[in-house]
Amino acid sequence: KAGVTQTPRYLIKTRGQQVTLSCSPISGHRSVSWYQQTPGQGLQFLFEYFSETQRNKGNFPGRFSGRQFSNSRSEMNVSTLELGDSALYLCASTADGSYEQYFGPGTRLTVT
C-alpha cells in the first residue's frame, strides 16, 4: 500500500496570506490527524477528521481549520498567516479500530 502523502512539501507565504495543505491517507484509513511541529512547542495536535467530520480538536485559534472529503483526503487551511505559523505540518492516518498512526513526510511552511 502507498503511504501517507502530503502536498506540497515546501511552501513559502507572506504574513496575512492564507494557505491550504493537503493530505492523502493510506488507502482504507478514514481517520486523519494533523500536527504542527515547531522547535519551540514541539509536536502539537491540531485536529482529527473521521468520515468527513471533525472528531477531535486541539488548542489552536480559529485561523486553523480543516476538512475531509468523501475519499478521506483531508485539507487544512490557515488564514491570516503569522510568522509564528512557520512550522512543519504533519498529517497521520489511522485504520478503523487501530491505534497506530502512520505519518506523511510533512509540509514545511515558511511565513515571511
Next chain:
Amino acid sequence: AQTVTQSQPEMSVQEAETVTLSCTYDTSESDYYLFWYKQPPSRQMILVIRQEAYKQQNATENRFSVNFQKAAKSFSLKISDSQLGDAAMYFCAYRSWRYNNNDMRFGAGTRLTVKP
C-alpha cells in the same frame, strides 16, 4: 490532561553499543497506548515500537525494546547494537484508550547521535 516528558534532550552512543532513552508520562487513565517514533533528518516520522498498557510484557522489535513500568509511569526505549542509521530524533508518544480519539501527545524528543 496527559503529558509526556523526555528529560534527555541529547544522547550519544558508540556504534554497536546499547543506549537507553527515557520517557515518563502523566495520566489518570488506566488503559492507553505508548509509542516511540523516530524522526530522521528527512523529517518522516517512523513508528519504532508500540506498547499497550494492559500488557505486562515489554514490547520488542528486533534491536529495539522497551522497559514499561506502569506504576512508575515510565516507558524507556533500549536500542541494542546501535547503527549509524539509528541517528535521529526520537519521540515518545501517548494515546488514550478511547477508540475515537487519535489525539497523540508527544514528548519534546531526544536527539540521538551515533558515533562510528
